[in-house]
Amino acid sequence: MPSSAYIKQRTIELYDSLPMVKEERIKCIAVRDEIIDLNYKFFGYVASSTYADNAQYEDKLQTALMAFLGMWWKYKFAPEYRTDLSFSVFFKPRLSEEIRRYLCSVSNTTRRTVCMKAAKQLGKHWAEITFDDISKVNLPPNDMIALKAVLGANIPADI
Numbered sequence: 213m214p215s216s217a218y219i220k221q222r223t224i225e226l227y228d229s230l231p232m233v234k235e236e237r238i239k240c241i242a243v244r245d246e247i248i249d250l251n252y253k254f255f256g257y258v259a260s261s262t263y264a265d266n267a268q269y270e271d272k273l274q275t276a277l278m279a280f281l282g283m284w285w286k287y288k289f290a291p292e293y294r295t296d297l298s299f300s301v302f303f304k305p306r307l308s309e310e311i312r313r314y315l316c317s318v319s320n321t322t323r324r325t326v327c328m329k330a331a332k333q334l335g336k337h338w339a340e341i342t343f344d345d346i347s348k349v350n351l352p353p354n355d356m357i358a359l360k361a362v363l364g365a366n367i368p369a370d371i
Contacts (some may be wrong), residue, residue, distance in 0.1 A: 219250050227248040227288050229295050237285045244284050254300055264315035272311050279310035326358045
């Protein structure tokens with residue numbers, strides 16, 4: 213098992229060996245695969261530390277890897293991003309966001325907003341609102357529709 217210092221050094225060496233031209237960089241599949249192999253534990257860490265409704269670790273790991281495949285070549289080269297960041301600092305927020313986008317049925321900001329409105333009426337914390345509480349609140353029609361969608365999104369439909 214390689215040490216973390218070796219993994220960091222080798223990852224930087226691999227990125228430094230990539231060509232400057234984007235199209236040529238994307239074609240360096242062997243380099244990409246070695247980077248994934250070296251940093252596999254990092255992808256596991258991202259998967260385990262990212263919250264997604266009812267998502268299993270394996271799904272989050274696969275999503276992180278899939279997202280990495282779509283952006284691996286940007287690190288250290290994309291002018292719109294800072295190029296002085298470490299591998300983990302660059303990829304952790306981006307991969308976490310991709311996991312949430314792909315696996316969360318409703319964004320947490322939407323959930324929080326409508327649940328806070330209901331929670332205010334019920335005297336509960338917004339995270340404690342359940343599907344059973346819908347009948348106990350009086351919200352505008354659009355908010356009720358959103359609340360039903362948000363709270364019912366994680367209840368599997370009976371086929």
